[in-house]
Amino acid sequence: MKCYYELLEVDKKATPEEIKKNYRKLALKWHPDKNPDRLQECTEYFALLQAAYEVLSDPHEKAFYDRHRESILRGYDEPQERRTGLDVYQYMTTSCYKGYGDDEKGFYSVYRKVFETIAEEDYNSIDDAKEWNYPMFGNSTSDYDEVVEPFYSFWTAFCTKRSFSWLDQYDIRQADNRFVARAIEKENKKFRDGGKKKRNEEIRELALFVRKRDKRIQKRKEELEVKRKEQEEKQKQRQREQIRANLEAAKNFKEDEELNRLYKEQLDQLEKEIDDDYGDGESIQEFGEESLYCVACEKEFKSTKALENHKKSKKHKQILEELKKHMKDEDKDLFNDLKEDDIEETVVDEFENIGFDDEDKSHTKKSKKKERKNKKKWDVNNEFEIEVTECIPSQKYLNNEINNPIEEVKKEDCEDKEKKKKNRRRDKTASEAQTLPTPSQPVSSSCSICKKTFESRTKLFNHIRTEGHAQLKTVDTQVEKKKSQKKK
Numbered sequence: 001m002k003c004y005y006e007l008l009e010v011d012k013k014a015t016p017e018e019i020k021k022n023y024r025k026l027a028l029k030w031h032p033d034k035n036p037d038r039l040q041e042c043t044e045y046f047a048l049l050q051a052a053y054e055v056l057s058d059p060h061e062k063a064f065y066d067r068h069r070e071s072i073l074r075g076y077d078e079p080q081e082r083r084t085g086l087d088v089y090q091y092m093t094t095s096c097y098k099g100y101g102d103d104e105k106g107f108y109s110v111y112r113k114v115f116e117t118i119a120e121e122d123y124n125s126i127d128d129a130k131e132w133n134y135p136m137f138g139n140s141t142s143d144y145d146e147v148v149e150p151f152y153s154f155w156t157a158f159c160t161k162r163s164f165s166w167l168d169q170y171d172i173r174q175a176d177n178r179f180v181a182r183a184i185e186k187e188n189k190k191f192r193d194g195g196k197k198k199r200n201e202e203i204r205e206l207a208l209f210v211r212k213r214d215k216r217i218q219k220r221k222e223e224l225e226v227k228r229k230e231q232e233e234k235q236k237q238r239q240r241e242q243i244r245a246n247l248e249a250a251k252n253f254k255e256d257e258e259l260n261r262l263y264k265e266q267l268d269q270l271e272k273e274i275d276d277d278y279g280d281g282e283s284i285q286e287f288g289e290e291s292l293y294c295v296a297c298e299k300e301f302k303s304t305k306a307l308e309n310h311k312k313s314k315k316h317k318q319i320l321e322e323l324k325k326h327m328k329d330e331d332k333d334l335f336n337d338l339k340e341d342d343i344e345e346t347v348v349d350e351f352e353n354i355g356f357d358d359e360d361k362s363h364t365k366k367s368k369k370k371e372r373k374n375k376k377k378w379d380v381n382n383e384f385e386i387e388v389t390e391c392i393p394s395q396k397y398l399n400n401e402i403n404n405p406i407e408e409v410k411k412e413d414c415e416d417k418e419k420k421k422k423n424r425r426r427d428k429t430a431s432e433a434q435t436l437p438t439p440s441q442p443v444s445s446s447c448s449i450c451k452k453t454f455e456s457r458t459k460l461f462n463h464i465r466t467e468g469h470a471q472l473k474t475v476d477t478q479v480e481k482k483k484s485q486k487k488k
Contacts, residue, residue, distance in 0.1 A: 003073060004052035004065065012066070016057065023053040051094040054212075064205050085162075085199065086117050088206045100215050102139050111210050112137040115155065118203060125162045140215070148216050155207035164195035296320050334470065 005012055008022050026049055028034065035042040055061045090096060097110040119134040126132060135154045138147040168188040175181035211217055292307055293300045296319050301307040310316055445460050446453040449469035454460040464470050 002048070003069065004056055007048055007052040008056065019053070019056050023049065023057075047094065054094075058212075061205075061209070085121055086114065088114070088118075088202050092206060092209050094213070100140065106140075107213070107215075108137065108139045112139070114206070115151075122161045131161075142216065144216060144220050148214070148220070152207060152211050152217075156204055156211070158200055158203040158207065160196055160199050160203070162196070162199070164192040164199070167191040167195045296323055 005014070008019060008026065010019055010022050014022075027046065030042050030046045030049060032039050032042045032046060055065055091111070091114050097107045098105045100107040102108050115134075115137050119132075119136075122134070123132050135147070135151040137151060142148060165188075169191055170184045170187055172181055172184045172188070175184055292302070292304065294307065294310060294316065297310070297316055299310065301310060445455070445457055447460065447463060447467075447469050450467070452463070454463060
């Protein structure tokens with residue numbers, strides 16, 4: 001067998017470019033078509049050139065060839081008496097077979113016998129026959145999934161079961177004691193492990209060499225390539241279908257857009273008609289703007305969230321509580337003087353929209369204390385209940401003390417209790433007239449706002465309710481104290 005470097009006429013340290021350049025030059029020179037007068041000789045030599053180039057152009061195979069070049073050229077390099085395995089180097093060349101048929105010298109027949117021989121060598125070292133199941137090479141028509149793939153998976157990761165005890169350098173029987181015996185075993189194990197490693201490397205390289213040239217592997221690659229192209233074609237087909245569906249959806253979307261445009265025109269027309277009949281909605285917008293204003297604290301906010309946070313604050317609740325007390329006291333003083341009607345009162349829960357000026361915010365501690373006492377003394381359920389509905393005080397009289405309208409007071413007659421309550425009020429009025437000074441704001445049948453006089457107090461309060469001329473009344477604390485004591 002001739003060295004591959006000598007065949008390609010290159011040095012052992014030649015670069016891949018130099019090897020490729022020389023191979024092309026020699027291939028043109030020895031190609032059978034260029035030498036019709038010596039066809040057989042050129043065909044054989046050209047095959048050797050191809051085999052040499054396949055090995056030296058592959059970095060992995062080139063490295064293995066460089067390490068074992070002498071063994072491949074001369075055969076197994078160990079002494080004849082130590083040769084207990086098949087020499088695989090002679091099968092790492094394309095000259096060991098002819099063609100890829102199943103005949104005796106064909107590719108599949110030659111390597112099937114090689115791997116069967118290697119398996120028999122290991123079987124001799126395996127006591128359990130159940131482990132004699134090394135995959136075989138098969139033939140040119142063997143199935144890839146059942147034969148080819150399992151074969152190369154096993155042999156490319158081959159690990160021999162042989163002991164390689166013939167590589168021992170020392171005889172353990174010559175050991176004088178156990179320490180020497182252990183040292184001999186340790187040294188012999190190194191030689192055995194080295195032999196196993198070398199043998200495993202040889203078999204694995206042989207399997208890789210065969211797999212690279214196996215037509216069944218090449219056929220499988222072609223099948224996978226065909227499947228890959230089919231998958232790509234199917235993917236492209238799905239993409240085209242998706243694009244087509246998107247185009248159809250776009251057409252439908254345009255039609256839907258036209259319908260939406262017509263529907264919007266109808267809505268605009270309907271909105272215009274509603275604006276003509278009921279207004280343009282500016283009041284709603286103004287209301288939305290006013291809703292961000294806290295009348296009680298006289299503060300304006302930029303967002304609803306800020307207003308909600310303000311309503312949860314301690315300061316706002318304190319001001320709101322003072323406002324509630326103030327309104328209750330004013331309503332109590334206003335309706336304590338009613339003798340003709342029995343009015344039911346339920347105070348509206350929403351006081352956030354009721355505001356007052358800065359003077360009410362600056363009550364002295366003394367006045368606040370009096371107001372708290374008056375509140376404790378006042379019991380609505382003892383005499384009557386008042387329901388505040390839409391009582392709107394005069395803006396002129398309140399002097400901006402109340403900014404938003406209050407609900408008007410409704411009156412309901414209670415004929416069954418009228419006589420008793422009139423007598424009780426008459427007695428209270430008589431006693432107060434004897435002991436207390438005249439109130440700061442005397443009761444009369446004339447409206448304190450428009451100065452109009454009425455025949456009876458019933459007509460006066462009807463006028464106050466319809467015209468919104470309700471007036472906040474200042475109550476004398478001494479009078480209130482006497483009233484509360486009598487109630488007790």
